[in-house]
Amino acid sequence: MIRNARGSDSEAICTIYNHYVLHSVITFEEQEVSVSEMHGRIVETSKDLPWLVFDNGESILGYAYASRWKSRCAYRFSVESTVYLSQDAIGNGIGSRLYKALIERLRDLSIHSIIGGIALPNAASVALHEKLGFEKVAHFKEVGRKMNRWIDVGYWEMVLQDAEQGATPDAFGADGL
Numbered sequence: 001m002i003r004n005a006r007g008s009d010s011e012a013i014c015t016i017y018n019h020y021v022l023h024s025v026i027t028f029e030e031q032e033v034s035v036s037e038m039h040g041r042i043v044e045t046s047k048d049l050p051w052l053v054f055d056n057g058e059s060i061l062g063y064a065y066a067s068r069w070k071s072r073c074a075y076r077f078s079v080e081s082t083v084y085l086s087q088d089a090i091g092n093g094i095g096s097r098l099y100k101a102l103i104e105r106l107r108d109l110s111i112h113s114i115i116g117g118i119a120l121p122n123a124a125s126v127a128l129h130e131k132l133g134f135e136k137v138a139h140f141k142e143v144g145r146k147m148n149r150w151i152d153v154g155y156w157e158m159v160l161q162d163a164e165q166g167a168t169p170d171a172f173g174a175d176g177l
Contacts, residue, residue, distance in 0.1 A: 002101045005051040005063060010039040012060035013053070016086045025119050025151050028144045049079060050105040054094050061089035064098040066106055069115055077112035083128075095128055103132070107160050114160065119144065120152040129156040 005013065018032045033041075042065075045051050051065035062085035069078040081102060083095050106114060116134055118125045130136075134156035142150035 001055050001057070002052055002098060003055055005042050005046065005053045005065070007039050007042065009053050009055075009060055009063075010035045010042060013042070013063050014038045016060070016063065016084050019087060020084060025144070025146045025149070026122065026125075028119070028146060028151075030146060049109070050102060052098055052101055052105070054089070054098050059086075061086050062094050062098055064102040066102060066111070066114070069113075077110070078115060079106060079111055079113070080115045080117060081106075082116075090124075096131070099128065099132055103158070103160070110161075112159065112161050114158045116156045116158075118154050118156065120154050126154070126156070132158070134158045 014033055014035050017027070017038070020026045021029045021032055042051050045065055045067055049066040049068070052063060053060045054062045062083065064081065064083040066079040066081050069075050069080050081099070083099050083102075085095050089095075103114065114134070115137075116125075116129050118129070120126075120139075126136075135158070136154055137157045138155040140153050140155075143153050144151040
């Protein structure tokens with residue numbers, strides 16, 4: 001079942017995320033995130049944007065969320081998307097299901113553009129984004145360094161609305177923040 005994340009999910013989300021922090025270059029964080037830090041991230045993000053989990057009734061198998069792309073007001077209709085899965089959930093279609101649910105929630109919020117950043121190479125993430133309709137729009141060479149190597153980052157984008165449709169001026173409230 002896909003549902004909104006709750007504070008009580010923080011520990012399970014940390015377990016999933018910290019695996020990637022410690023054993024991959026998929027995230028550029030290098031130190032484990034504490035449960036209290038993750039709880040704060042969930043609470044802060046969930047004020048305006050969705051943070052979803054895939055709960056099989058026994059455990060959290062993955063999560064997806066959107067965060068603001070940039071802090072300047074004119075970027076308020078664009079978000080960056082994130083999806084992480086537990087190691088035993090990879091390859092079961094859970095990532096696609098989470099991402100599709102996230103996209104629908106963002107569409108309901110009048111978000112115009114979703115941006116996915118991918119540490120490269122990452123064939124599985126590229127395939128997921130392109131399967132869902134994202135297009136590659138940028139490639140930055142050697143912008144991160146982790147595990148004693150330089151890492152490229154590519155950006156994939158999905159535009160949810162025609163430019164003429166626009167979005168409501170208060171997507172994140174009257175001040176746009």
